[in-house]
Amino acid sequence: QRKWNEIGSLDENLKDKEVLIRGRVQTIRPVSKTIAFLVLRQKGFTVQCVVTAAPELVSKQMVKYASSLNKESIVDVYGIVSKPNEPIKAATQQVEVQVSRLYCINRAIEKLPINFEDAIRSEAEIEAAALENKQLARVNRDTRLDYRVLDIRTPAKQGIFRIQCQVENIFRNFLISKGFVGIHTPKLIAGSSEGGSAVFKLDYKGQPACLAQSPQLHKQIAICGDFNRVFEVGHVFRAEDSYTHRHLCEFIGLDVEMEINEHYSEVMKIVDELFVAIFDGLNENCKKELEAVGKQFPFEPLKYLRETLVLTFKEGVQMLQEAGVEIGFEDDLNTESEKKLGQLVLEKYGTEFYILHRYPLKVRPFYTMSCYDDPTYSNSFDVFIRGEEIISGAQRIHDPEFLKTRAEACGIDVQTISTYIDSFRYGAPPHGGFGVGLERVVMLFCALQNIRNSSLFPRDPQRLAP
Numbered sequence: 001q002r003k004w005n006e007i008g009s010l011d012e013n014l015k016d017k018e019v020l021i022r023g024r025v026q027t028i029r030p031v032s033k034t035i036a037f038l039v040l041r042q043k044g045f046t047v048q049c050v051v052t053a054a055p056e057l058v059s060k061q062m063v064k065y066a067s068s069l070n071k072e073s074i075v076d077v078y079g080i081v082s083k084p085n086e087p088i089k090a091a092t093q094q095v096e097v098q099v100s101r102l103y104c105i106n107r108a109i110e111k112l113p114i115n116f117e118d119a120i121r122s123e124a125e126i127e128a129a130a131l132e133n134k135q136l137a138r139v140n141r142d143t144r145l146d147y148r149v150l151d152i153r154t155p156a157k158q159g160i161f162r163i164q165c166q167v168e169n170i171f172r173n174f175l176i177s178k179g180f181v182g183i184h185t186p187k188l189i190a191g192s193s194e195g196g197s198a199v200f201k202l203d204y205k206g207q208p209a210c211l212a213q214s215p216q217l218h219k220q221i222a223i224c225g226d227f228n229r230v231f232e233v234g235h236v237f238r239a240e241d242s243y244t245h246r247h248l249c250e251f252i253g254l255d256v257e258m259e260i261n262e263h264y265s266e267v268m269k270i271v272d273e274l275f276v277a278i279f280d281g282l283n284e285n286c287k288k289e290l291e292a293v294g295k296q297f298p299f300e301p302l303k304y305l306r307e308t309l310v311l312t313f314k315e316g317v318q319m320l321q322e323a324g325v326e327i328g329f330e331d332d333l334n335t336e337s338e339k340k341l342g343q344l345v346l347e348k349y350g351t352e353f354y355i356l357h358r359y360p361l362k363v364r365p366f367y368t369m370s371c372y373d374d375p376t377y378s379n380s381f382d383v384f385i386r387g388e389e390i391i392s393g394a395q396r397i398h399d400p401e402f403l404k405t406r407a408e409a410c411g412i413d414v415q416t417i418s419t420y421i422d423s424f425r426y427g428a429p430p431h432g433g434f435g436v437g438l439e440r441v442v443m444l445f446c447a448l449q450n451i452r453n454s455s456l457f458p459r460d461p462q463r464l465a466p
């Protein structure tokens with residue numbers, strides 16, 4: 001077994017030592033017939049390799065060969081580490097490798113659909129360059145998504161998906177530490193779980209079925225089955241018909257469901273502690289990734305409080321009304337009013353993360369519990385980052401007859417959810433929970449403007465590939 005060195009670990013301590021590295025060719029600079037410079041990239045780190053024709057190094061043919069490599073090819077290089085007198089601008093590592101052997105492991109095609117140096121430019125920069133530079137103008141969001149394999153090699157995208165992994169990791173670890181059990185529920189189900197028309201219908205061996213719009217029904221059945229506290233990280237499918245910056249047809253749902261003792265504020269308390277842990281964790285553990293994202297997509301760090309602000313829906317509407325927005329106490333918030341309220345909350349309370357609760361019952365799904373003191377409203381909440389929704393949650397109805405009545409009133413075909421309703425006939429504890437959109441959390445934490453930036457292979461009404 002040969003000893004491999006990581007490009008990121010090459011430094012002065014290895015001066016005069018032989019190293020073996022594997023990397024992608026980021027740039028090639030032939031200087032003459034006897035010397036060429038290659039910059040190799042691995043895991044976001046880069047090093048300059050000097051290919052010099054000399055008796056103890058390589059032949060002239062090798063210099064010619066190295067000069068003819070295509071960018072993004074994978075190469076293995078043996079060489080001696082050296083330290084130039086001048087700082088190296090072209091690479092992250094401040095040492096060079098004097099190449100003694102070079103093998104091309106896999107050659108990329110010559111004309112790449114997106115050049116790395118273009119892929120690292122911001123969307124704004126590309127739009128601004130659109131008029132003068134046709135080649136650059138091509139590198140718009142659609143091209144990036146078509147050639148996602150190239151786009152995700154950039155430091156910003158590498159950062160985004162590592163941040164996403166951290167969110168998921170903290171979500172799991174936090175909930176496990178609070179006694180929650182991770183479960184997996186079916187994605188092939190008989191009917192809509194959220195109501196509404198946004199479901200992908202399919203044929204299940206002759207039986208009508210659909211892709212789960214959420215794990216809602218099964219996470220509640222798990223609570224009726226005495227799991228007490230559950231969570232799920234899973235795929236969620238919505239047949240969205242409009243093309244927006246924050247809706248996908250397939251996304252990752254972080255779902256939670258728990259028994260409650262006295263009040264649905266117990267669920268909101270979990271949201272508060274969980275998200276303070278997620279934000280603190282990202283700021284602490286993802287400094288390098290956040291910096292890489294910020295270089296391509298500049299953003300201000302999220303402002304959040306040590307204890308999450310909780311406002312009632314009525315308080316929110318009142319703030320909007322005072323700011324001149326025309327909205328009633330029983331209307332749903334539209335995208336614009338959510339954004340506006342986000343601004344007002346930031347000005348008044350200094351936070352970009354908050355919970356709004358007691359929504360009007362009529363704007364919530366059928367399984368939502370109404371308020372004991374005023375049935376026009378419900379024991380439900382939404383949670384916002386920078387004025388956009390990342391979470392919906394609520395206490396659920398645990399009485400089967402009331403649940404059936406509400407489902408019928410909301411136009412649900414109760415036949416398709418009969419086993420769910422029956423689960424409440426065998427004794428059901430009071431419970432509540434919430435669902436988080438993972439891509440939205442990352443998009444809004446990093447103020448990315450478009451959810452396609454935080455979905456590795458996005459599925460939207462126009463995209464089914466790659």
Ligand code: ATP
Pocket residue numbers: 240241242243244247332333334335389392
């Ligand atoms: P969810 O529907 O899953 O709760 P959401 O962010 O879409 O998430 P809603 O409360 O349904 O939240 O919608 C808020 C606003 O977003 C709506 O008033 C509507 O203007 C807009 N909206 C919702 N769904 C879509 C969609 N598929 N296409 C365009 N706009 C939408």
Ligand code: AMO
Pocket residue numbers: 194213214215216238240246247248249250251253255256389390391392393394433434435436437438439440451
């Ligand atoms: P809701 O429909 O609000 O609630 O979804 C929960 C969260 O999922 C995210 N989300 C989306 N993300 C990307 N693309 C979409 N098309 C999309 N739709 C929703 C949002 C949203 O807040 N069963 C309930 C949750 C619960 O009460 O437990 C539900 O699905 O971040």
